[in-house]
Amino acid sequence: MATEKLALARALNESLRTALESDPKVLIMGEDVGKLGGVFRVTDGLQKDFGEDRVIDTPLAESGIVGTAIGLALRGYRPVVEIQFDGFVFPAYDQIVTQLAKMHARSLGTVKLPIVIRIPYGGGIGAVEHHSESPEALFAHVPGLKVVSPANAADGYWMLQQAIQSDDPVIFFEPKRRYWDKAEVDREAIPAPLHGAQVARAGTDLTLAAYGPMVKVCLAAADAAAEEGKSVEVLDLRSMSPVDFDAIQRSVERTRRLVVVHEAPVFLGTGAEIAARITERCFYHLEAPVLRVGGYHAPYPPARIEEEYLPGLDRVLDAVDRSLAF
Amino acid sequence: MTVESSAARGTRRGGTETGGDAGRTARAAESPKPAKRATAKAPAKTAAKAPARKAPAKRTPAKATKAAKTAKTAGQAGPAAPATPAEPQLVQLLTPEGKRVADAEYDPYVADITPEELRGLYRDMVLTRRFDAEATSLQRQGELGLWASLLGQEAAQIGSGRATREDDWVFPTYREHGVAWCRGVDPANLLGMFRGVNHGGWDPNSNHFQLYTIVIGSQTLHATGYAMGITKDGADSAVIAYFGDGASSQGDVNEAFTFSAVYNAPVVFFCQNNQWAISEPTEKQTRVPLYQRASGFGFPGVRVDGNDVLACLAVTKAALARARRGEGPTLVEAFTYRMGAHTTSDDPTRYRSDDERESWEARDPIQRLRAHLEAEGHADEAFFTALEEESETLGRRVREAVRAMPDPDxxxxxxxxxxxxxxxxxxxxxxxxxxxxxxxxxxxxxxxx
Known part of the structure; x- marks a missing residue:
């Protein structure tokens, strides 16, 4: 059967297995990715089947993981690195920004670094500090990096393989609170382009643009709005660098209203860039200013109040109402 | 300490702060005896004594005597410690006067070296120094935005660079002009980034010489990862990662030590301790001699006279051979001196003395080999004259190449x-x-x- 209902974590696991099988240069590196199978079990069983030489438990040093992955890539390998949690990536930030992102350009194209850095991100799982962050804008801002995030199991399966096949470094953000959500995965499908947005639900009155964990929230918001007679389109952006501005523009030229939703703080976030670009491109089509719904300019709060911080159904619908009332 | 350290041991403190003509004369008179190694095999002894030695060395003789009375640990070194600060031993095959001295462990690595090869090492160093001087001039003329001179570090770079095999890989900092020379990178290509026309003008794959790395220490992790890949491929190549005393404080360097040890990676960490990280002396980076850091990570470290090209060649060859045998990483600390400024933007007169520089000039790496070649009759005047001409030709070629280097579109x-x-x-x-x-x-x- 080409099609199977899989949870996102399992789809990612199958995707990694396929990549390891099809290319002997693919390596998996990270903390606890071996016997344990990763803290979210995304690499479950892979070391057993592919050996410690290809599924590598590393010392607990994120800069060392990414730095040695760069060296392995220079030798011709295609490392897939796991950073255990979003808040743990910053020890590696220097290697990612200063070395990984720039080396292809510095070498005038003679060096390629096909490295994927997988990062479980976002909140909503009641975790302790540093386990719920959404730092995607900090990477999307860096020339030389590509940044993507699947919202469901099918995209998880295909986008991860596409990221591994890319000759550019890709930061692959996995919405950790969606790891257990199941969806049909067709392993013989022809996947959509990695950096293209997808219409998750068609609508005519307003466009909700989101990615990763917020797509599900936006789909629920569209359902609720439909009950009130409002036709809301949901665009799954899938890629934060590059952003598929053409797809957003096409949608907004029809709906004339745009609300961007993400967990990350609104200030200087992905939504800010989209608002600016779409205002430039669609100024005469817009009936309302582009609105943003996201996290606040405060450290991610303790778990008992995280639902107030995270954009939920009501906050998205509030923004929909404000846009439509404009 | 009963064993005299060689003349190339650390004298910055001695030269500047214990100061005075008497101190300098005493050092100059020291006989450059063949040095014993202090490798990781016996780190405890030297490590335990290092702080006690270093502490009094920082003080004036008078203060040190006072300190010896009050500080219990100072008794280890004794009241005479400030005058003859005991530094760890270092591998030396050529004395500053160019006399070949025996070393049972490292002699085999240079036993078959021919007079022609010795002349080759001399030529490498002379041409590298000439190219370096030309680059400094070009910066003064406004043709380069910046230059990081390697003046004084020629032996460390040529010795280690010539120890590498064609299939080995080199991960440099931004000062490895001599190593680049050994790897066959055109000197003019090194100048592109300093002129501001690119960020690195050579293909790393052509010479197995990675691009210069400006953020210090980062490349040691790349070298380690590359070495891990060599092991996976079942090849017997090795990797050498360059860094300095300043970078030894970076987390990346320490993580590279950890990863290379854990995965037994075939990498040589070649630390040029040139005594200064811009204005900060090595004492601001470490409380133990840097090579001793290796033992804590589980691999050997060795200090070599960084102004002795023959010793640098032998020690690096040994470390690379060890890596090829699958025995893992080695830390080599080449004890040398940055005779020039950090870069052309730096003013070393603000933080160090002329005396110190003079004391190191007495141990000049090029003069040392020349003295040896002459004493052994390995080179005649015609050789030196011809090399002088070749130097000038190189300088001219580099000058013309840089001036002709166009701005990018x-x-x-x-x-x-x-x-x-x-x-x-x-x-x-x-x-x-x-x-x-x-x-x-x-x-x-x-x-x-």
């Missing part, structure tokens, strides 16, 4: 940001091209503004 800034392309880069490239073209139109029609 502004459109080049968009090239190679990504290997597989990126929609935003495409969009901005088109915008910029249109903006540029708008000026051309204005010129053609005469309707500027």
């Amino acid at each position: 502004p459109m080049a800034m968009f090239e190679h940001t990504y290997a597989d392309g990126h929609a935003l880069v495409d969009e901005e490239r088109a915008e910029f091209a249109a903006y540029q073209a708008s000026f051309e139109d204005a010129d053609v029609t005469g309707k500027a503004n």
Whole structure:
């Protein structure tokens, strides 16, 4: 059967297995990715089947993981690195920004670094500090990096393989609170382009643009709005660098209203860039200013109040109402 | 300490702060005895004594005596410690006077070296110094924005560089001009980034010489990862990672030590301890001699006279051979001296003394080998004269190449940001091209503004 209902974590696991099988240069590196199978079990069983030489438990040093992955890539390998949690990536930030992102350009194209850095991100799982962050804008801002995030199991399966096949470094953000959500995965499908947005639900009155964990929230918001007679389109952006501005523009030229939703703080976030670009491109089509719904300019709060911080159904619908009332 | 350390041991403190003519004379009179190694095999002994030795060395003799009375630990070194600060031993095969001294462990690595090869090492060092001086001049003339001189470190770089095999890989900092020379990188290509026409003008794959790395220490992790890949491939190549005393404090270097030890990676960490990280002396980086750091990570470390090209060659060959045998990493600390400024933007007179520099000039790496070649009758005047001419030719060629180096096309800034392309880069490239073209139109029609 080409099609199977899989949870996102399992789809990612199958995707990694396929990549390891099809290319002997693919390596998996990270903390606890071996016997344990990763803290979210995304690499479950892979070391057993592919050996410690290809599924590598590393010392607990994120800069060392990414730095040695760069060296392995220079030798011709295609490392897939796991950073255990979003808040743990910053020890590696220097290697990612200063070395990984720039080396292809510095070498005038003679060096390629096909490295994927997988990062479980976002909140909503009641975790302790540093386990719920959404730092995607900090990477999307860096020339030389590509940044993507699947919202469901099918995209998880295909986008991860596409990221591994890319000759550019890709930061692959996995919405950790969606790891257990199941969806049909067709392993013989022809996947959509990695950096293209997808219409998750068609609508005519307003466009909700989101990615990763917020797509599900936006789909629920569209359902609720439909009950009130409002036709809301949901665009799954899938890629934060590059952003598929053409797809957003096409949608907004029809709906004339745009609300961007993400967990990350609104200030200087992905939504800010989209608002600016779409205002430039669609100024005469817009009936309302582009609105943003996201996290606040405060450290991610303790778990008992995280639902107030995270954009939920009501906050998205509030923004929909404000846009439509404009 | 009963064993005299060689003349190349640390004398910065001695030269500057314990100061005075008497101190300098005493050092100059020290006989450059063949030094014993202090490797990781016996770290405890030297490590335990290091702080006690170093502490009194920082004080004036009078203060040190006072300190010896009050500080219990100072008793280890004794009241005489400030005058003869005991430093760890270092591998030396040529004394500063050019006399070959025996070393049972490292002699085999240079036992078959021919007079021609010795002349080759001398030529490498002379040409590297000449090229380096030309680059400094070019910076003064405004042809380069900056230059990081390797003056004084020629032996460390040529010795280690010539120890590498063609299939080995080199991960340099931004000062490894001599190593680049050994790897066959055109000196003129090194100058592109200092002129500001590119960020590295050579293909790392051609010479197995990675691009210069400016953020210190980062490349030691790349070297380690590359070495891990060599092991996976079942090859017997090795990797050498260069860094300095300043970078030894970086987390990346310490993580590279950890990873290389854990995975037994075939990498040699070659630390040129040139005594200064811009204005900060080595004492601001470490409380133990740097090579001793290796033992804590589980691999050997060795200090070599960084101004002795023969010793650097032998020690690096030994470390690379060890890596090839699958025995893992080695830390080599080449004890040397940055005779010039950190870069052409630096002013070392603000933080160090002429005395110190003079004391190191007495141990000049090039003069040392020349003395040896002459004493052994391995080189005649015709050789030196011909080399002088070759030097000038190289200097001229580099000068002309740099002056002829064109600025890149502004459109080049968009090239190679990504290997597989990126929609935003495409969009901005088109915008910029249109903006540029708008000026051309204005010129053609005469309707500027």
